[in-house]
Amino acid sequence: MKIDNVKIYELAESIVASGLPMQDRFDEYAFDETLSRVRGEFPSAQEQFRRAERLAESPANSGHCNYLKGIVVAANISGTIKWWEQFQRYHFATIISSMSTMHRITRMSMECCMSEKVLPETKTRCGELVERYGRREIDFDTLIDNMPLGIVLTARVQTNYLQLRTIWNQRKNHKYHEWKPFCEWVETLPRAAEFITVDSGGIIA
Numbered sequence: 001m002k003i004d005n006v007k008i009y010e011l012a013e014s015i016v017a018s019g020l021p022m023q024d025r026f027d028e029y030a031f032d033e034t035l036s037r038v039r040g041e042f043p044s045a046q047e048q049f050r051r052a053e054r055l056a057e058s059p060a061n062s063g064h065c066n067y068l069k070g071i072v073v074a075a076n077i078s079g080t081i082k083w084w085e086q087f088q089r090y091h092f093a094t095i096i097s098s099m100s101t102m103h104r105i106t107r108m109s110m111e112c113c114m115s116e117k118v119l120p121e122t123k124t125r126c127g128e129l130v131e132r133y134g135r136r137e138i139d140f141d142t143l144i145d146n147m148p149l150g151i152v153l154t155a156r157v158q159t160n161y162l163q164l165r166t167i168w169n170q171r172k173n174h175k176y177h178e179w180k181p182f183c184e185w186v187e188t189l190p191r192a193a194e195f196i197t198v199d200s201g202g203i204i205a
Helices: 011-017 045-056 066-070 081-087 101-107 120-134 140-145 161-171 178-186
Strands: 002-009 073-082 094-098 150-161
Touching: 002 178, 011 045, 011 066, 045 066, 045 073, 066 150, 066 161, 073 101, 081 150, 081 178, 101 120, 101 140, 120 140, 161 178
Parallel strands: none
Antiparallel strands: 002 073, 073 150, 094 150
Protein backbone atom coordinates (compact mmCIF):
# COMPACT_ATOMS: atom_id res chain seq x y z
CA MET A 1 0.00 0.00 0.00
CA LYS A 2 1.31 3.39 -1.02
CA ILE A 3 -0.53 6.71 -0.67
CA ASP A 4 0.87 9.99 -1.94
CA ASN A 5 0.04 13.33 -3.62
CA VAL A 6 -2.60 13.96 -0.96
CA LYS A 7 -4.72 17.13 -1.20
CA ILE A 8 -7.29 18.35 1.34
CA TYR A 9 -9.98 20.82 0.25
CA GLU A 10 -12.66 22.85 2.05
CA LEU A 11 -11.56 22.01 5.59
CA ALA A 12 -12.05 25.50 7.02
CA GLU A 13 -15.10 26.22 4.88
CA SER A 14 -16.84 23.03 6.03
CA ILE A 15 -16.11 23.77 9.68
CA VAL A 16 -17.73 27.18 9.23
CA ALA A 17 -20.65 25.59 7.33
CA SER A 18 -21.34 23.29 10.28
CA GLY A 19 -23.01 26.31 11.90
CA LEU A 20 -25.47 27.01 9.09
CA PRO A 21 -28.38 25.05 10.63
CA MET A 22 -28.44 27.50 13.55
CA GLN A 23 -27.86 30.64 11.46
CA ASP A 24 -30.79 33.05 11.01
CA ARG A 25 -29.21 35.83 8.93
CA PHE A 26 -27.58 35.08 5.60
CA ASP A 27 -25.82 38.44 5.45
CA GLU A 28 -24.01 37.84 8.73
CA TYR A 29 -22.54 34.54 7.58
CA ALA A 30 -19.02 34.99 6.25
CA PHE A 31 -16.77 32.23 4.94
CA ASP A 32 -13.12 32.81 5.62
CA GLU A 33 -10.20 30.46 4.96
CA THR A 34 -8.51 31.20 8.25
CA LEU A 35 -11.73 31.15 10.30
CA SER A 36 -10.48 34.41 11.79
CA ARG A 37 -13.05 36.91 10.50
CA VAL A 38 -15.41 37.99 13.27
CA ARG A 39 -18.29 40.29 12.40
CA GLY A 40 -21.07 41.24 14.81
CA GLU A 41 -22.34 38.08 16.48
CA PHE A 42 -20.36 35.79 14.18
CA PRO A 43 -18.63 33.06 16.26
CA SER A 44 -14.88 33.18 16.78
CA ALA A 45 -12.61 30.61 15.17
CA GLN A 46 -12.22 28.80 18.49
CA GLU A 47 -15.98 28.61 18.96
CA GLN A 48 -16.44 27.25 15.44
CA PHE A 49 -13.86 24.51 15.99
CA ARG A 50 -15.53 23.55 19.28
CA ARG A 51 -18.93 23.38 17.60
CA ALA A 52 -17.56 21.26 14.74
CA GLU A 53 -15.89 18.90 17.22
CA ARG A 54 -19.12 18.49 19.20
CA LEU A 55 -21.08 17.73 16.03
CA ALA A 56 -18.43 15.21 14.93
CA GLU A 57 -19.11 13.23 18.11
CA SER A 58 -22.66 12.58 16.89
CA PRO A 59 -23.53 9.20 15.32
CA ALA A 60 -22.99 9.29 11.55
CA ASN A 61 -26.65 8.47 10.92
CA SER A 62 -27.88 11.37 13.07
CA GLY A 63 -27.25 13.94 10.35
CA HIS A 64 -25.45 16.30 12.74
CA CYS A 65 -22.01 15.61 11.26
CA ASN A 66 -23.03 15.94 7.59
CA TYR A 67 -20.68 18.90 7.20
CA LEU A 68 -17.83 16.35 7.13
CA LYS A 69 -18.91 15.47 3.57
CA GLY A 70 -17.59 18.87 2.54
CA ILE A 71 -14.01 18.12 3.60
CA VAL A 72 -12.71 16.59 0.38
CA VAL A 73 -9.65 14.35 0.23
CA ALA A 74 -7.85 13.46 -3.01
CA ALA A 75 -4.91 11.06 -3.18
CA ASN A 76 -3.02 8.59 -5.33
CA ILE A 77 -3.47 5.13 -3.83
CA SER A 78 -1.55 2.01 -4.88
CA GLY A 79 -3.21 -1.17 -3.67
CA THR A 80 -3.89 -4.74 -4.69
CA ILE A 81 -6.85 -5.75 -6.83
CA LYS A 82 -8.31 -7.43 -3.73
CA TRP A 83 -8.10 -4.17 -1.77
CA TRP A 84 -9.68 -2.19 -4.61
CA GLU A 85 -12.48 -4.75 -4.77
CA GLN A 86 -13.32 -4.05 -1.13
CA PHE A 87 -12.76 -0.29 -1.34
CA GLN A 88 -15.20 0.13 -4.22
CA ARG A 89 -18.16 -0.88 -2.05
CA TYR A 90 -18.11 2.68 -0.63
CA HIS A 91 -20.43 4.97 -2.57
CA PHE A 92 -18.78 8.30 -1.74
CA ALA A 93 -15.29 7.42 -2.91
CA THR A 94 -14.72 8.22 -6.56
CA ILE A 95 -11.95 6.74 -8.67
CA ILE A 96 -10.84 9.52 -11.00
CA SER A 97 -8.60 7.32 -13.14
CA SER A 98 -6.63 4.13 -12.61
CA MET A 99 -4.09 1.73 -14.03
CA SER A 100 -5.62 -0.99 -16.21
CA THR A 101 -4.73 -4.67 -16.37
CA MET A 102 -6.83 -4.91 -19.55
CA HIS A 103 -4.56 -2.45 -21.31
CA ARG A 104 -1.16 -3.11 -19.75
CA ILE A 105 -1.01 -6.57 -18.17
CA THR A 106 1.38 -7.91 -20.83
CA ARG A 107 3.83 -5.06 -20.13
CA MET A 108 3.69 -5.08 -16.34
CA SER A 109 6.65 -6.40 -14.40
CA MET A 110 5.55 -9.48 -12.49
CA GLU A 111 8.14 -8.60 -9.85
CA CYS A 112 7.37 -4.89 -9.39
CA CYS A 113 3.60 -4.85 -9.91
CA MET A 114 2.63 -7.48 -7.37
CA SER A 115 2.22 -7.44 -3.61
CA GLU A 116 5.02 -8.81 -1.45
CA LYS A 117 2.47 -11.45 -0.37
CA VAL A 118 2.37 -13.00 -3.85
CA LEU A 119 4.48 -16.16 -3.84
CA PRO A 120 7.58 -16.26 -6.10
CA GLU A 121 6.26 -19.31 -7.91
CA THR A 122 3.03 -17.44 -8.70
CA LYS A 123 4.99 -14.54 -10.16
CA THR A 124 7.03 -16.97 -12.25
CA ARG A 125 3.87 -18.68 -13.48
CA CYS A 126 2.32 -15.32 -14.44
CA GLY A 127 5.45 -14.44 -16.42
CA GLU A 128 5.15 -17.73 -18.26
CA LEU A 129 1.50 -16.99 -19.08
CA VAL A 130 2.47 -13.61 -20.54
CA GLU A 131 5.07 -15.31 -22.73
CA ARG A 132 2.55 -17.94 -23.85
CA TYR A 133 0.08 -15.19 -24.72
CA GLY A 134 2.81 -13.44 -26.73
CA ARG A 135 3.34 -16.65 -28.67
CA ARG A 136 -0.46 -16.91 -29.21
CA GLU A 137 -0.61 -20.20 -27.30
CA ILE A 138 -3.38 -18.90 -25.01
CA ASP A 139 -6.05 -16.24 -25.44
CA PHE A 140 -6.36 -12.97 -23.49
CA ASP A 141 -9.18 -14.22 -21.26
CA THR A 142 -7.05 -17.15 -20.08
CA LEU A 143 -4.20 -14.76 -19.33
CA ILE A 144 -6.38 -12.34 -17.30
CA ASP A 145 -8.33 -15.04 -15.46
CA ASN A 146 -5.12 -16.61 -14.15
CA MET A 147 -3.60 -13.44 -12.72
CA PRO A 148 -3.60 -13.14 -8.89
CA LEU A 149 -5.57 -10.63 -6.83
CA GLY A 150 -2.20 -9.40 -5.53
CA ILE A 151 -1.48 -7.26 -8.60
CA VAL A 152 -0.90 -3.68 -7.40
CA LEU A 153 -2.67 -0.88 -9.26
CA THR A 154 -2.55 2.88 -8.70
CA ALA A 155 -5.61 5.12 -8.93
CA ARG A 156 -6.44 8.74 -8.18
CA VAL A 157 -9.23 8.77 -5.60
CA GLN A 158 -11.50 11.50 -4.26
CA THR A 159 -13.53 11.04 -1.09
CA ASN A 160 -14.50 12.97 2.04
CA TYR A 161 -14.13 12.92 5.81
CA LEU A 162 -17.59 11.47 6.48
CA GLN A 163 -16.93 8.51 4.18
CA LEU A 164 -13.43 8.05 5.63
CA ARG A 165 -14.96 7.93 9.10
CA THR A 166 -17.17 5.04 7.99
CA ILE A 167 -14.27 3.27 6.29
CA TRP A 168 -11.95 3.72 9.29
CA ASN A 169 -14.51 2.33 11.73
CA GLN A 170 -15.32 -0.65 9.54
CA ARG A 171 -11.78 -1.53 8.45
CA LYS A 172 -9.41 -0.55 11.28
CA ASN A 173 -9.32 -4.17 12.53
CA HIS A 174 -9.87 -5.88 9.19
CA LYS A 175 -7.86 -9.03 8.56
CA TYR A 176 -6.76 -8.10 5.02
CA HIS A 177 -3.28 -6.66 5.41
CA GLU A 178 -3.65 -3.54 3.26
CA TRP A 179 -6.37 -2.00 5.41
CA LYS A 180 -3.92 -1.43 8.27
CA PRO A 181 -1.68 1.07 6.40
CA PHE A 182 -4.75 2.71 4.85
CA CYS A 183 -6.34 3.31 8.26
CA GLU A 184 -3.02 4.53 9.65
CA TRP A 185 -2.88 7.05 6.79
CA VAL A 186 -6.42 8.23 7.58
CA GLU A 187 -5.29 8.90 11.15
CA THR A 188 -2.63 11.33 9.85
CA LEU A 189 -5.11 13.61 8.02
CA PRO A 190 -5.66 17.12 9.45
CA ARG A 191 -7.91 17.01 12.54
CA ALA A 192 -8.58 13.29 12.01
CA ALA A 193 -8.71 12.74 15.78
CA GLU A 194 -11.53 15.26 16.14
CA PHE A 195 -13.49 14.53 12.97
CA ILE A 196 -12.75 10.97 11.75
CA THR A 197 -11.53 8.66 14.52
CA VAL A 198 -13.63 10.34 17.21
CA ASP A 199 -15.90 8.07 19.26
CA SER A 200 -19.41 8.51 17.82
CA GLY A 201 -21.22 5.95 19.93
CA GLY A 202 -20.41 3.06 17.63
CA ILE A 203 -23.17 3.90 15.13
CA ILE A 204 -21.84 4.07 11.59
CA ALA A 205 -23.75 4.95 8.43
